[in-house]
Amino acid sequence: MGANIVCVTSSGGLPIFSRKIGNVESLSFSTIGSLNGVHLFGKSKGLLLESTETENSTVVWKEYDDSLILICVAVMNGQEVVEEIIETVYNALIVFVGTNEIKNFKNVERFKRSLRPSYPIIDCILECLDFGDRNTNLDLLKLVEAILCREGKTLQIALDSFVEVIGTQFGWLTIENCVAAATDGWWSLVQIKRKLLSHIVRSSSHCTCFDMPIYLPFKSPTVPIRLVSVCLINPIRVNVLCGSSPDLSAISQKSYQCWSPIVDTLKLAVQSHPRNIPSNLGFHDSINGFLLINMLLGKFLLCTSLKSTKKDSKSCAETLKSFYYNAVRILEKSETLHQPLETYWVAEYHKLHAIKEGDDLICVLFHSGIPTPCMRLISRETLNIIVSQGELSWSHSSSK
Known part of the structure; x- marks a missing residue:
């Protein structure tokens, strides 16, 4: 396929x-x-x-x-x-x-x-297409992948200071290609722009740093701007959109000056991957993984490492991806006469449930033994655990 x-x-x-x-x-x-x-x-x-x-x-x-x-x-x-x-x-x-x-x-x-x-x-x-194949990456069209960590507010403060020094409004910090912090200017970009920028950074993640001229659809389709990315520590990168100055060497030097004081914080933040959420957040034992989407900000968080092996995690991710594309996307639409708020699948080895609350939508993968009527309660509880964590700022564009 x-x-x-x-x-x-x-x-x-x-x-x-x-x-x-x-x-x-x-x-x-x-x-x-x-x-x-x-x-x-x-x-x-x-x-x-x-x-x-x-x-x-x-x-x-x-x-x-x-x-x-x-x-x-x-x-x-x-x-x-x-x-x-x-x-x-x-x-x-x-x-x-x-x-x-x-x-x-x-x-x-x-x-x-x-x-x-x-x-x-x-x-x-x-790779964003759904083929039911474990060998493809879990990625979703137009949505950028996010990661939540307890150090998020510290990272956001450092990022805001860094972009101010560079002289730009557009900056974001990634951990394993997942957005950990971003400026309001970056979140204000059209979703498809943010997604393409994420693809570029991901495809160039082997570079210690790079400086690339790009055009932005809708915003600057005829005049190029610069995309500059610097690896702080593996696998954390800071990325900015800027004009002709400062040059790459100056940006690299400024990144060292701004980020070296919190290098220990960066190392702690890396520990949130591959779970993508803080390890001290506990969820119901029936959950094998979940996919959380904020429709307003155009971002998603994937957690499939709650108790599974790397191989099982890949299978969970692909199952959630198929569920999202085949059953859940209708919940994102607002033009239907009767707005659906939840849906579910029942299979031989697992069950899935999705529920929409406000701008958030969560898809939860359960083991097959969970009673079907209980899925709604557990899904809502899982969503509330995450959005109620003020320091994680899931529903906000920045951690200010």
């Missing part, structure tokens, strides 16, 4: 790139030509071809700026999710080359080369 996404030119159907994930064959040149030909034929007749479905696959077409056509073929994923994948991939292209280049490129080969740095990000985006 897997997915293919291809990009061709609107004018001549020339291939720009092709990426795939999972156990599927890459689309052949003739198949790509046929998919583009069907779209082109409909366009010539005044028809807009958006999607179609086969027995187990969904195909979605999307044209942008009369310049590029993105086509995605995904197994076991519905039209809505595949459309979001295409939209996110297009925004990833903007991040690396800007809208002017996309609309006005003249040399196809040069344009293809300029897009190569975006390939790791596109691969990260495709």
Whole structure:
């Protein structure tokens, strides 16, 4: 099971790139030509071809700026999710080359080369699809992963001081690619921007530091800004968006000055991973793991290490991911006449329950022995344990 996404030119159907994930064959040149030909034929007749479905696959077409056509073929994923994948991939292209280049490129080969740095990000985006596969990462479209630790307020104060020294409003601190602290300016960015920035930092986490020019969709699609990331201690990184100054060496020096006094605090904060919540928070024995989402801020927290092995944790994560995509996303929608607030699944080896309260939504994975009527009470209790911890500031954009 897997997915293919291809990009061709609107004018001549020339291939720009092709990426795939999972156990599927890459689309052949003739198949790509046929998919583009069907779209082109409909366009010539005044028809807009958006999607179609086969027995187990969904195909979605999307044209942008009369310049590029993105086509995605995904197994076991519905039209809505595949459309979001295409939209996110297009925004990833903007991040690396800007809208002017996309609309006005003249040399196809040069344009293809300029897009190569975006390939790791596109691969990260495709991993957000649900294939029921333990080998894929647990990642969710448009939502950034967060981590909660007792040291959060100290980290937030240090981050606010650091971005002030740098002269920017946009900064965030990550532990194992999970957001531990962020400025209000960063949280004010559109969700898809934050997600793409997280993908870039994650794909470059092997670097001690990096300085990358990027374009921000919606905010700065034509003028590049800088994304600078510095590793404080493994695996903690501080990241900022800034202008032409200060340079990378100055930012590295300032990061040492700002963060070295609390290096012991940083080491303590790392201990919250992989549980992603403080170890002194206790939950009901029937819980194997949970996925917590704040819909307003666009972030999620995954906890699958309560009492399971690393292998079991991966299985729990993939089960929660499938539950979220197939049953829970309807709870996030506000346009339905009758707003659902909870849902559940019952399987042979486990049970799952999701409940929405305000801007928070929690999906809980139980062992199969839990009585079904008890799941609602335990889910609500689990959510309250986390949101009631004022020092963790789950429902706030910063820990101020």
